[in-house]
Amino acid sequence: MAVVIVADLVAGRGRRPSPLQAGVWVGVYLTLAIGFGIGLGLVAGMDLAVQFFAGYLTEYSLSVDNLFVFGVVMTSFAVPGLPAGPRAAHRHRRRARLARVVHPGRSRRH
Template sequence: MSVPLWLWIATVGGLLALIALDLVIVDRKPHEVTTGEAARWVVFYIAVAIAFGVGVWVFAGHDFGVQFFTGYITEYSLSVDNLFIFMIIMTSFKVPAIHQHRVLLIGILLALAMRSVFIAVGAALIAQFVWVFFLFGAVLVWTAVSMVRNKDEEEEYEENALTRWVRKLFPVTEEWHGHKSFVKKDGKRWITPMFLVIVAIGSADLLFAVDSIPAIFGITQEAF
């Protein structure tokens, strides 16, 4: 599949524009997202993905179109499980309802950033070493076995090493300060629970990518 530079730029630029629009709407008036509003956003983003997939199908051919939609459905399915973990983290940090949309959106941005790096590295490795496929397969098998073993355990959030390290490195305020991540108290810089929950979600998403990226490479090796 030949993808010119301008198409890469247009695709990434369009994605950033969508997220910027979402952030502008959130920043304009932080509020608790209703079920109806959430449903409309879901329908909108799914429609954008379908339009993109149709474009791939039309301009790149049937095979790449099928690969895109198969990959999209697979990653969407995996993201549902990730979302539940995000909700557990936000409940643990007592994120106010009016800020949950913003926290999730930042989590999505972190996910996109990390997956972009992993996809680029994965594509380069696959191009050079065939055995990487076996490594990816082993990761998926290990993930599946871990899920079966832990299926009866209750989901409880325990802060990981990175989150605990941040707590030790910076003083954390007890109260929330809107959506601010840093505040000054008594001439000293403090981090807020907003910053800490972003660290928690970002580090959790790093682990999610471990099974997500091998899964998508099992479907297509086309980086675009």
């Protein structure tokens, strides 16, 4: 699992993923969860596997709901997206680091 998480972080570093890439990663994580649930059922019994799948579906549906709420909040406050391109993202990170050095207790400019 750690290898998949590191691969996910490295593959998506510095750029916005395409819908196809996002779908592939959702498929990877869904396949891992299904494999884990099947393995759990074979090793520990079907009761635990059913509990795992029920919990997984509940958490997954809540995470989708949270994405919707996040989108509504960001849209209502008109939060701008990050600038496009690696140079702009690098410049944004430098500014964020400088802001933390200049104002260590503040996370954003006022």
